[in-house]
Structure formats: structure tokens, C-alpha cells
Amino acid sequence: MSAVLGLSGGYHDAAAALFVDGALVAAIHEERLSRVKHDPGLPFRAARACLDLAGLRAADLERVTFYEDPYAKLERVLVHGLRGLPGGWRSLARGLEVQLGQKLFVLDRIAGQLGVDRRRVGFVRHHESHAASAFFASPFERAAVLTIDGVGEWTTTALWMGDGERLTQRSHLELPHSLGLLYAGITAWLGFPINGGEHRVMGLAAHGRPTRRAALDRLATLHPDGAFTVDAAAFDHFRDLTRGFGPGVEALLGPARPPGRPWDLSDPADRDRADVAASVQQLTEDAVLGLAHAAHAATGCEALCLAGGVALNCVAVSRLAAEGPFREVFVQPAAGDAGGAWGAGALAAVEAGDGRPAPLTHARWGRPVDPARAAALASALGLPARRVDDPAREAARRLSQGQVVALCAGRAEWGPRALGQRSLLAPATDPAMPDHLNRVVKLREPFRPFAPAVLASHASAHFDGAPDHLTPFMTTTRRVRDPTALPAITHVDGTARLQTVTAPAAPTLHATLSALHAAGGPPLALLTSLNGPGEPIVDSAADALAFLVERPVPALLVGDLLITRPGGGPP
Amino acid sequence: MRFVTSLKELLAHFVHRERLVLLPLLVVLALAGLLLAATGGLSVVAPLVYTLF
Amino acid sequence: MTRRPLSRRASEGFTRILWRSKARNAARLRAWACAEEGSRIDLMLAANACPDPDRAAAYLRHAHDEARHTRMFAARARALAAEAGRPPPPPVHADTDDLYRRLGEAGFLAFVADGEARALVGFRRTAAALADADPRTAATLRALIPDEAHHAAYTRALLHQTGAGPGALRRVRAWSLWRGWLRLGRRLTRPLFLALFAALAPLLALSALWARAARPARSGWQPPEAP
Numbered sequence: 001m002s003a004v005l006g007l008s009g010g011y012h013d014a015a016a017a018l019f020v021d022g023a024l025v026a027a028i029h030e031e032r033l034s035r036v037k038h039d040p041g042l043p044f045r046a047a048r049a050c051l052d053l054a055g056l057r058a059a060d061l062e063r064v065t066f067y068e069d070p071y072a073k074l075e076r077v078l079v080h081g082l083r084g085l086p087g088g089w090r091s092l093a094r095g096l097e098v099q100l101g102q103k104l105f106v107l108d109r110i111a112g113q114l115g116v117d118r119r120r121v122g123f124v125r126h127h128e129s130h131a132a133s134a135f136f137a138s139p140f141e142r143a144a145v146l147t148i149d150g151v152g153e154w155t156t157t158a159l160w161m162g163d164g165e166r167l168t169q170r171s172h173l174e175l176p177h178s179l180g181l182l183y184a185g186i187t188a189w190l191g192f193p194i195n196g197g198e199h200r201v202m203g204l205a206a207h208g209r210p211t212r213r214a215a216l217d218r219l220a221t222l223h224p225d226g227a228f229t230v231d232a233a234a235f236d237h238f239r240d241l242t243r244g245f246g247p248g249v250e251a252l253l254g255p256a257r258p259p260g261r262p263w264d265l266s267d268p269a270d271r272d273r274a275d276v277a278a279s280v281q282q283l284t285e286d287a288v289l290g291l292a293h294a295a296h297a298a299t300g301c302e303a304l305c306l307a308g309g310v311a312l313n314c315v316a317v318s319r320l321a322a323e324g325p326f327r328e329v330f331v332q333p334a335a336g337d338a339g340g341a342w343g344a345g346a347l348a349a350v351e352a353g354d355g356r357p358a359p360l361t362h363a364r365w366g367r368p369v370d371p372a373r374a375a376a377l378a379s380a381l382g383l384p385a386r387r388v389d390d391p392a393r394e395a396a397r398r399l400s401q402g403q404v405v406a407l408c409a410g411r412a413e414w415g416p417r418a419l420g421q422r423s424l425l426a427p428a429t430d431p432a433m434p435d436h437l438n439r440v441v442k443l444r445e446p447f448r449p450f451a452p453a454v455l456a457s458h459a460s461a462h463f464d465g466a467p468d469h470l471t472p473f474m475t476t477t478r479r480v481r482d483p484t485a486l487p488a489i490t491h492v493d494g495t496a497r498l499q500t501v502t503a504p505a506a507p508t509l510h511a512t513l514s515a516l517h518a519a520g521g522p523p524l525a526l527l528t529s530l531n532g533p534g535e536p537i538v539d540s541a542a543d544a545l546a547f548l549v550e551r552p553v554p555a556l557l558v559g560d561l562l563i564t565r566p567g568g569g570p571p
Numbered sequence: 572m573r574f575v576t577s578l579k580e581l582l583a584h585f586v587h588r589e590r591l592v593l594l595p596l597l598v599v600l601a602l603a604g605l606l607l608a609a610t611g612g613l614s615v616v617a618p619l620v621y622t623l624f
Numbered sequence: 625m626t627r628r629p630l631s632r633r634a635s636e637g638f639t640r641i642l643w644r645s646k647a648r649n650a651a652r653l654r655a656w657a658c659a660e661e662g663s664r665i666d667l668m669l670a671a672n673a674c675p676d677p678d679r680a681a682a683y684l685r686h687a688h689d690e691a692r693h694t695r696m697f698a699a700r701a702r703a704l705a706a707e708a709g710r711p712p713p714p715p716v717h718a719d720t721d722d723l724y725r726r727l728g729e730a731g732f733l734a735f736v737a738d739g740e741a742r743a744l745v746g747f748r749r750t751a752a753a754l755a756d757a758d759p760r761t762a763a764t765l766r767a768l769i770p771d772e773a774h775h776a777a778y779t780r781a782l783l784h785q786t787g788a789g790p791g792a793l794r795r796v797r798a799w800s801l802w803r804g805w806l807r808l809g810r811r812l813t814r815p816l817f818l819a820l821f822a823a824l825a826p827l828l829a830l831s832a833l834w835a836r837a838a839r840p841a842r843s844g845w846q847p848p849e850a851p
Contacts (some may be wrong), residue, residue, distance in 0.1 A: 023636045035668045036719045071584035078593055082835035085828060092828075093821045096600055097814065108577050118576045125849065155849060170846040176841055193715065258711035260702070294845075373677070380681030532691075534715070542671045542680060549688050589839065596831050599824060 002352050004048065006345025008067040008129070010103055013337035014043035017345040017365075018050035022354030022502075024345075025366040026050040029338055032539040038196050039536075042106065042342070044113050046423040049367055058114045060135055065348040068126035070106050072153035074099045080175060088239030103510025124347050126152025126340065127308070128167065133343030134307035135162035136350070137332040137360040139469065142298040144326070146291055149308030149337075150180035159295050162305065165350050170298050176232035179260040179287050180309050182220050185235050186280040193255035195309075202315055203448050205281035206493040207265055208274030215252045216279045220287070226294025228287050248548035263445045274379055274447075285316045289324055293514065296325040303328040309342070311335035311475075312416070313350035314497050318477040321470065327469070331475040333363045333415025342414075362505040363419050363473065366412025367539060371559035374408075374541035378563045381545060385563040392511035395557055396434030399427050399544055404441065406530050408544045409508035412543035413537070414515035417474045418497055418529035420453060420509030422538050424553065426526040428452050433526060441551050443533035449497075454524035455513045462486065462524060463498055487519040488526045494571050499527060632749075639753035646708035649761065650701045654713040657697035662718035663736075664690035670724035670732055679729075682778060686736075689771045700764045730788035734796040737779035737841060744772040 006017040014030035028050055050057060078101050081092030108199055111118040126134075130147040145160035145167065156178035159170045163358060183201065184194045192200050218232045230237075236246025250256060250399035292304060304326040306317065311331050315403050321329045346357050378385035388394045395405045404426045413421045424441070426433045451474060456467045463478040470476035477497045485488040490496055503510040509527075517523035530538045532551050538544045541558055548556045548565060556563045564571045585594050628636075643649055667687035674680040696714055699711050724732045751765040783792060821828075 034720060034722075035665045037717075041719075069584075071581050074581075074597075075584065075590060075593070078597070079835050079839050082828070082832045083839075083841065085832040089821075089828075093818055096821075097817055100601055104581070105574065105577055107580075108574055109742065126847075158849075159845075171845040171847065173844075174842050174846055177843060223844070225845065229843050232841065259714050260712040376677035377681055377684070380677045445712060496804070534717075540672050542684060543668065546668060546671070546684050549684065550691060565637060573734055592838070593831065596824070596827055599820075599827070 001060070001165050002062050002349075002354050003054070003056055004063045004065065004067050004345055004348035004352060004354075006067065006129070006341040006343065006348060007047065008337050008339075008344070009042040010040070010106055010342035011337060012038045012040055013340075014039050014046065015334070015338035016043045016050045017045035017342040018056075019345045019349040019354070019357060020054055020056075022349045022352075022356050022357055024342075024360075024365060025301050026053040026367075027334070027335075027342055028367065028412070029414075029416075029536070030157070031536040032366065032412060035536060035543070037534060037536050039300050039472060042109060042113070047114055053367065058116050061114075061116055061120065062352060063348045064110060064114065064116055064121045065344040066107060066110065066121070066123040066155065067129040067337070067344040069123050069153050070104055072125070074104055076151075076154050076175065084239045091240040091242075122348075124344050125155075127155045127158040127172070128169070128338035128347065129343035130307040131158065131160045131167050131169075131305075131343065132347045132350075133332060133334065134305035134311070134330065135167060136304045136346040136356050137342065138162075138330040139304070139359040140305065140328070140330065141306050142301060143303040143330070144295040144301040145305045145307070146288075146295050146311075147308040148179055148288065148291065148306070148310040150184055150490055151175050151178050156180065157291065157308075159291070159298055161299050161301075161368035164257075164529065165356050165511070167347075173227055176235075176237040177228060177230045179220075179228065179230075179284060180229050181235065181237065183280060183284055183310065183313075185245040185249060186276065189249055189253065189256045190277060191259040193259070194244055196288060198309070200311065200445060201277045202281060202313055203491070204274050204445075205277040205315070206449070206495075207447050208271065208276070208278035208385040210279040210282040211275045212228045212253065212272075212279040212478040213282060214275075216283045218252055220247065220283060221551045222283075222287055222290050224290075225545060226290040226292075228290070232257075241435075263447060265447060280312075281315060284313060286321045288313075288320055292320055292324040292326065292391055302326060303330065304350045305329075306331045307335045308337055308338045312475050314474070317470065317475055317496075318495070321476055330469045331473065332360050332474040333413070333417060333419070333475065335475065336416065338415070345362075361472075363409040363413045363415050363417075364421055364506070365414040366421070369422075369466075369539075369544070369558055370541050371561040374558040374561050374563065377541060378561075381549065382561050383545070383548065384566065385561055387560050388557075388562045389560075391557050391562070392508065392515045394562060395425065395512045396519055398513035398555060399425060399516060399525055400521060402427055402430060403555065404433075404437070404553050406544065406547065406553050407508065407512070408530065408538065408541070408556065408558040410559075412488065412539050415473065417499075418527065418537055419472075420501065420506035420527065422530045422544075423453075423509070424528045425453075425512065425528050426450075426488065428486045428489045428522070428524050428526045433488040435560050437526075437528065441553060442528070442531075447492075449491040450489055450526045450528055451497040451499065452486065452524050453499040453501050453506075453509055453513065453520075453527040455510065455517065456502045458517070458523050459485070459498065459500045462522065463496065467500040471498060472502065474499045481550045485522075486524070489524075636753035637750060638772065639750055640757055643750070643754060643758065643761075646704045647710050649758070650704035650708060650710065650713055653697045653704065653761070655743040657701060657716045658718045660690045660694040660697060661716050662720060663687075664694065665720040666723050668731075669720060669722055670729075673724050674729065679782060682782070686775055686778075689775070693768055693771065696764055697769065698758035700761055703760070715767060727799065730783060730786045730792045731796050731799070733779045733783040733786065734788065735800070737776055737783055738793060738796065740772050740776035740779065744769065744776055747772060753833045 017027040018025045028046040030046040031039040033045040077095040107121045111121045121161045127147045129143045135145045142163045147158045158172040161168045187197045222228045234248025477495040480490045513523040664687045666682045671683040673682045747765045751762045754762040
């Protein structure tokens, strides 16, 4: 038996992925277990949980692979920081303090905390872990691979050839020329948190028009060969990579928006910010298309796999799939840094001679939820709870009555999106639902859209195009055929980031949507993640009960256990 | 003993044409880093209210 | 009318001085909101780890209270920042010390009981001191007092049930002191590191020149990274 563990962390997306004899057994985000959103630590809880799920101990691990090279990273912090002297001395000092104080010895900490021989702990390069997470999870034997993020050690963008078990880098772009840092900088300028707020910018972009593109073009130049250059000085990247943006950005775009201020798109200042969001979104999409053309020219492949934080920009992916030179595009659900754990583990499995893992066909790789524990907690909390014979029909009944239903089923999702395992479902036909969910339940900005889950067999009836490799994982968008019929899930630009649902991939969700359809309605629902404001997606029964106690949602289904809030709606 | 492996790996990375120049600086900074490593791993925003009064 | 003891009046006077500045108070209340959020996370972890559903439910209810306290402190912080003409404070964020796993359940209960009791005293004193100077903040603190009293009481009761008693509290206080010492140590090592950094200025300057000359930023496609 050969067990290898991939780990990501120390920055913002700690995760662990365990492979046994080349097959994925478990993949878990640390934040779901630590309850700290975007947990910046190392994924020791997630690692132990993966081992528990496999019935293994740390001593059984043949190899533990970290998703980046700590020595190359130190080198980059040093050299890039030296380039920024004298003005950036604070940033260099702080960067070195963090590297030398904690991050340099990450492999030792992993060995120590997990109880694994240090000689069994290694690393792979950051973008290689991204590339592996994209290509080895895909159904393609041969494909071009693009990895695009903020920065790994030095690389910000890389072009790869994937062939069977081999991944070969063809070329790369280096710091400071980074699409991820550009987008993150504008995210920070808009007042959203970096490494958490980028998808809000994507959602905001649809409310604006790219009228500020000319200003953005002064910050980043796209070249005919697909490469791009970013004006590092405007972003202050030579002084500080963590601040996000510099005075140069404010000189071009205006003063930054203070974080935490409520949004009002009827205010001209906020509408201008939406235009900036639309402009950076358009620039990003154009850049991704340019990179795709370069990848196509370099590899001649028909299929493209995409990973790195920028791959989570599903609007860009959608445009790439529609307008790009590749016939097929694949983005796995954990395309960000957490996916690096998967990629690192997969690379270790290949190196151990276990072969390539099977393609990822579902996201149910986390810990299972325990309905018995939920029942005991509900009883202790004084919440009404009873077993139902047909949870799918119960959920469908409530949805048909216009209610929001919290759903906890089976193993938790891998990736930042809820895909039916830890989800909130609501009627897609109710135009008041987005406002209710944003304002009352999830306490989010008013412009945030909501996504649909639809039976794969019926997707084409409601959305343009047929299901493909992207739609089961909500990594692309499609045009809604009849927006007036589905107002709750149609974004202001007429599109939706849909999940096409099959029984093998998401059995409980499939059963629920089928029950909705059997009751005479369309087989789709609004689906959003089950979590309160500012917290990670719910994982355990205790987390789910805490959500029910905290947020005004009338019912929670944990497996076949129905728990209701007193006075929270019809029984 | 664990740290010996890391130090070997660190040296192996920097004993390289375009990185060797950084070694002296790195050695000096690393000595200061040892101090920080000893106090590493603390939560920054711990339950402050419990220690506030 | 009974006069308050001199020590109490002095303490309240000192508190009023501390709370003179609206901008600083906004920052302080935001920090308290972050502390409540940190507590909430610790309590959620305790609820997840505790095998007994009744105690786990108690931790869940406590976490629910902490969430409300976070919102109250954050709202007051925003209001004070606005009154001071400052931009709104950044969103609340916290992490966890994983106290339940670190200290065991008895230790965790001792820590929380002790902390809540001290918070109770502190909130009462601050609310009294600010009654005239900042009645809204005083009202916010007074609204929390029943919760803190309940939290201190139930955790003390649970601790008593475990049979751990004063020994647990002593051990937790010792651990807190050690942690405070580590935190102080970290605060001291940072200026030391910066001082060393400053002392290295000539070497850094030379290295910076080298970096710009020998390792300038590279644009455009680069050949594959060496494995």
C-alpha cells in the first residue's frame, strides 16, 4: 500500500489531499475544520481528518509533499525586496521576518506536527502543483495546461504540456508581471479583501461597463504573443506585494474605496467603481484569451486545462470556452491554492509509481456529516427534529412553498463552491429571493448574484449550450434562456454560473431536483453555500446547527433528519 | 535533527551561480531569524478580551 | 448617598482618560469585536470536539452570543469612527488558539470562566466610567453584562462538574502567563530584528545594487524553470 499526502498552506488556502495507491481518498480544506476563513496556517487538522477517513496513521505515509519550494520563495522575497530598496525597506524587513521566522522551516513543522520522518517530507514547485491539479484531474490524456495566479516562487503564469503522466513546462512569466496580483490590486482598491474578494469584483463587473479600460491599459499591457506586462511601479509591487495597490493606481483610477462601506449602485461614485470592475474583468478575459492562443500555438492540443487563482474567474473561463481556440476546457473545482495540495499529492503518487489518479468526476471528498450527532445536538438545543422518509421530497416541498432549505448531505465538498453537500437551496423563480438571501441570511453586498443547480438532463432547456466538463463544478457561466422565468439566479448580464447535476456526482441534490420536477416545477433551484457571513462553509453537524441557530432559515436537513427553527416557518 | 535537513536543502538551493552572492546576507539574517522562530506560531488576535482587564 | 470608594473613582477616572479619543475607541472596539470573534471560533471548535451533546450545545449557544457581541462591538466601532470623521474600520477578522484541544476540556472551561469573569468586571467598570462621557458605548457594554455573567456562571458550573477545580485554573493561569511571555518575546524580537536589519544597511545597499544589475525583473516569456 502506498499512501501519499499533498499539502497547501501558510498563505491563505490551506488544504490536504490524500492518495492511496494512486487513488484520491480524501481532500479537505483546513478552514472548514478550523472555522477560520481562508485559514493562513498549515493544514494539520485537514491532514489528520484525511488520514482518519482512510483509516491510516501518519506513520503509514510514504511521502508528504508541500505545494511550493520554501527556499526559492525565500530567494524571491530577498531578491524582489532588494530590487525595491531603499523605499521598500519595510516590506523587505517584514517579508524576511515572516520567511525566516516561520515559512522557511515549513517542512520541519509538517514533519514534527504530523509525526512523519523529515526525509519523507518534500515539495514541488507552486505552479507545477497547480498544473498537476488541473491536468491529472481532467479526463484528457493529452492537453495544454495554463496556470495563472498571483505568484508562486517566481512564476506568475506558466504554460505546460500534459501528456499521460508527464507534465512539461514550456515557458513562464515572472514577477512582477502577474494577472492575479493585478486583479487582487483592483480588488483591494475597490475595498474588498484580497484572496477572498476577487469573486465579488467579478460579480460587481456585470453591473458596470468597461468604460475605464483605457486607464487599466496603462496599468497592464497585453502583447501579441500572449504575454503581458504589469506596471509594477503603479502597483507599488517593488515596495510591497501585500498592500495590493500603490499611489500610481489611485492617480489613474481615483481614491481607493474604504473597506466596509455599504455599497449603493445608485450612487454615481459606486457606479464608477462598477465600471472599473467591468474594465479589469474585460482586461483579464482578454489576457486569458491571449494566453490560451499562445498555449494552442505552442502545443497544438485540442484540450486545455486551467488552474491557479485566476482560473476561478468563471466569467473569463466561460468566454475562453466560447471564443478560445480549444475545443474542450477543464477547470477542477479547487482551482486556487487549495488545489495545490491535490496537485502535490498527485505528483507524489505518480512519482511513487502509482500512476495518474482517476479524473475528478465529483467533489464529495470531505468528511461525512453525522445525522445522529445532529439529532443529539438539536435535542440539547431544544430544536424540533424528526426523521423524514423522503428528505428529497421534503426539501422539494418546502422549495415549492417558497422556503429556503439548508441541506447537509454525505461528504463535504472539495473546492470553494458548494455543490449540493453543504448548501442552501431556494426557489429560483422568486425575484425577491436574492435580496432576502443577501440582506437577511448571508449579509452580503446587494449586487452579489446567486447560482443555479439544474438537472444535467434538463440543462439545455433553461441555459444555452449543453453540459460539459466545466458545468458539474460551477466553473463556467451560461446565458439563461428565459431570465423572466428564473429571476433569482439570472445575473444582471443575463448569465448564470450553473451547476449541472447528475446522480453519481451529487446524489442528494439530484434527488431533490428530481422531486421538484416530479411535483411539476422546473428541475432547478438557487444554490448557495451553507455558511453565515464571514465564516467558512459549514462542515459538521455542530456547524450546521450553529448556522440554524444564528441565521433566519426555517429548516435544515441533515441526511434524513429534519430540524426546524421554532417560529421559522411552516413545520 | 529535522532542521539539519532543511539547512542542507537551503544551502543546496543557494549554492548556485546566480544566488551565491546572497549567502552572506542570508546567514546574518538567519541568525536573527532563529530568535523569531523560537516565538513563532502564535495567534496574533488571540482572545484579547480575556487578557484585556 | 454612598460615595464610591476612592480606588473605584480613580479607576473610573483613569478609564475616562483612556477613552478620550473617539478614533482610538473605534479601533479598540473593533479589536474587542475581533476578540469576540476569536472566542466564537474557539467555542465552535469546542462544540465540534466535545463528545457530550449537552455540553457541545452549551458551547454552541455561547458561540451564538459571541457572534452577537461581535456585531455589537463592530457596530459601535463603525459609529464612533464616523463620529470621529474617520473611514469605517476594516472588517472583523480573527483566528483561533484552539484552546479546547490545547488545554483539554477542563482547562478550556477554566480559561473561559476566568476570562468571562474578568471581562464582566471590566465591562462594568468601563460602563460606569463612560456613563456620562459616552452613554452609547456604556449602553453597549451594559447590554453584554448579563451574557458575560451567564457565561462565567455556566462554565464555572461545568468546570465544577468535571471535578477539576482550582488546580485547572492555576494551570491555565500559568499557561496564560507563559503565552503572555512568548507574546512579549515576539514583540521584543521584532525591534531587535529591525535593528539588525538597519545595522546591515551597507550590506543591503550593496546587495540591492547587485540585485538590480544581476537579477533585474524580466518581462515576456521566459524559458522553463529549472526542475
